[in-house]
Amino acid sequence: MNSAERADKKISPTSGEYSAGAGRRPVIALAGAERYTDHKLLALLTEHSDLIVLTENDDAYSDRNEGEHGYGTGHSAGAGYSSGKSGRRTNRECSRDVCQNQTDSCPHVQRRPCDLFSLPSATTALKGADYAIYLAHPVMSQAGLTQASIADMAAIQADIFARAACINGIRHIVCLSGPASRNILPGQRFRYLHDSLEAERILRSCRLPVTVLRSGQPSSQTAGHSENTAIPVPIELTGAGMTLLAAVEAASRNDTHPGTGAPVQPPPRKKAKPASDVRSVQRVVLPGNTDAGWAARHYLEWLGSILKPLIRIDHDGGSRYRVCLRSSRCALLELTYLPEQSSAAGSIYRISGGVLTKQDDSYQSRLEFLQIPGSRECIIAIHDYLPSLPWFLYKYTQARVHLLVMAAFRRHLLRMSKRT
Numbered sequence: 001m002n003s004a005e006r007a008d009k010k011i012s013p014t015s016g017e018y019s020a021g022a023g024r025r026p027v028i029a030l031a032g033a034e035r036y037t038d039h040k041l042l043a044l045l046t047e048h049s050d051l052i053v054l055t056e057n058d059d060a061y062s063d064r065n066e067g068e069h070g071y072g073t074g075h076s077a078g079a080g081y082s083s084g085k086s087g088r089r090t091n092r093e094c095s096r097d098v099c100q101n102q103t104d105s106c107p108h109v110q111r112r113p114c115d116l117f118s119l120p121s122a123t124t125a126l127k128g129a130d131y132a133i134y135l136a137h138p139v140m141s142q143a144g145l146t147q148a149s150i151a152d153m154a155a156i157q158a159d160i161f162a163r164a165a166c167i168n169g170i171r172h173i174v175c176l177s178g179p180a181s182r183n184i185l186p187g188q189r190f191r192y193l194h195d196s197l198e199a200e201r202i203l204r205s206c207r208l209p210v211t212v213l214r215s216g217q218p219s220s221q222t223a224g225h226s227e228n229t230a231i232p233v234p235i236e237l238t239g240a241g242m243t244l245l246a247a248v249e250a251a252s253r254n255d256t257h258p259g260t261g262a263p264v265q266p267p268p269r270k271k272a273k274p275a276s277d278v279r280s281v282q283r284v285v286l287p288g289n290t291d292a293g294w295a296a297r298h299y300l301e302w303l304g305s306i307l308k309p310l311i312r313i314d315h316d317g318g319s320r321y322r323v324c325l326r327s328s329r330c331a332l333l334e335l336t337y338l339p340e341q342s343s344a345a346g347s348i349y350r351i352s353g354g355v356l357t358k359q360d361d362s363y364q365s366r367l368e369f370l371q372i373p374g375s376r377e378c379i380i381a382i383h384d385y386l387p388s389l390p391w392f393l394y395k396y397t398q399a400r401v402h403l404l405v406m407a408a409f410r411r412h413l414l415r416m417s418k419r420t
Contacts, residue, residue: 032135122164148281162206205373
């Protein structure tokens with residue numbers, strides 16, 4: 001979704017459509033804060049609001065079936081690929097069950113699975129929320145092999161969250177920019193700050209009101225108005241954001257919750273089978289007057305030319321591309337363009353076949369080109385890819401070749417930029 005499309009989805013804060021209604025408690029969604037939300041903190045946060053705590057996917061809520069948000073549905077409805085790790089449950093079943101996932105000890109809290117690498121997963125998880133609090137640090141990849149920097153994963157997740165917030169008509173977003181963890185080396189703190197600022201900028205690109213609460217900043221500087229509008233920040237949203245930020249600050253100092261002294265630990269997870277999927281994310285700089293849609297088309301043309309002695313790219317004139325050995329009709333990989341989920345700022349191709357991919361209905365392998373809002377940078381990502389080669393052989397052959405190819409494409413684009 002480009003800037004113009006996001007502007008079209010700008011939410012009117014005075015619209016009756018988003019009124020909480022007389023006597024109804026506002027609903028706040030928390031993203032990236034699962035590990036800080038013990039019962040005592042939840043009690044503080046739910047004094048005036050209901051909460052939706054977004055959790056990382058696990059086997060209990062995993063969902064890779066096409067379902068109501070599968071391939072072929074419209075982008076504006078939150079369409080796209082599914083993103084759990086099992087396929088035992090449909091999105092419809094998942095949505096119904098998470099809405100009932102309230103406990104007697106936390107009657108105003110719902111925990112919902114959310115994969116922030118997936119737009120339909122984030123869109124489903126945010127349903128029913130009035131406001132959102134986003135902790136600006138990336139949720140780590142759970143893939144069997146991840147070729148990605150923290151900064152690039154953080155950028156993807158912020159963009160997915162912003163688009164899902166637009167689709168759900170979220171009225172206001174509070175972005176928490178917490179302190180760097182004690183585990184981050186001093187030399188890496190500048191990079192950590194840079195990544196947080198990029199996430200803030202991406203959230204603002206959705207044209208929703210966004211307020212940033214930064215660690216160590218006086219509340220008088222943050223609690224009044226959002227940074228990109230003159231819209232007052234709801235007091236219950238500001239209070240929840242500052243309470244949660246205090247928990248993050250305390251955890252960064254001594255790994256304990258504020259006031260309770262209890263250690264901050266990730267929530268317990270069911271033991272899962274070792275993952276066998278791949279996530280690979282690289283960032284490139286686009287030449288002037290181009291976008292992610294151009295980058296996707298140009299990449300396929302370039303790939304056919306650079307590997308011409310061995311490889312050819314067959315295009316059926318429609319949405320399907322086949323990467324073949326020059327001397328064979330057999331496709332190594334088959335890519336299917338998904339126009340209903342793509343735009344100038346983001347193009348998505350399903351990895352739909354080929355001898356180098358393992359077909360599994362519980363995984364939706366895809367190749368994405370995503371332009372970072374307000375920049376010339378583009379992220380090229382492979383998600384949920386299942387290689388057909390034996391795992392050890394894949395890691396030391398095909399996976400390394402992919403990194404070499406992407407590095408060559410990055411240099412190619414830089415040369416093009418210098419000529420323009």
